[in-house]
Amino acid sequence: DTAVSQTPKYLVTQMGNDKSIKCEQNLGHDTMYWYKQDSKKFLKIMFSYNNKELIINETVPNRFSPKSPDKAHLNLHINSLELGDSAVYFCASSPWSVGPKLPEAFFGQGTRLTVV
């Protein structure tokens, strides 16, 4: 059973379109994340959700919006896609934790988005 699964794995779309990437985790984790790996291979956090509440938003354009229908899902909606949005997007989840030990995050397999 896949712990963190995201669909689709590949997505090719035209500029200006609106698209969604879905993410589901079956680990019972409280916190889910979206990361973007850009052309320079940097993995950067975009959003995190804890108990359906947005915790952080790292200067991501408002064309990107996370939607969490329940604790096990965090979908990423992107409006008016631009060429620069082409990247690999990773969903991740982790248990909620405060204190000296930060639990590791579990990642999905990634969605390669290509905007043409």
Next chain:
Amino acid sequence: DQQVKQNSPSLSVQEGRISILNCDYTNSMFDYFLWYKKYPAEGPTFLISISSIKDKNEDGRFTVFLNKSAKHLSLHIVPSQPGDSAVYFCAASDSGGGADGLTFGKGTHLIIQP
């Protein structure tokens, strides 16, 4: 501004020898460090971690060393095996809460040669 730096984009090591991957960080608030391994077309998978209260953590063939004064950590793999060929990401966080996410380095592509 790269807060976590992996200055070697790639590293080639002979099978059976020790692989040493390095990572430097600039943010003194970081107190928890993780290494992730990534195969092509897959998501990163957790490998090993270390808290800033320790200077070494060992798990089988993998050992992570932390030098807080130098803001440097390293991952040692010994002996190196062909299946270790992958991209290794160093990641860091402060312990303010599980929702802060991780700050990743650019990764080092480890190639194990037979």
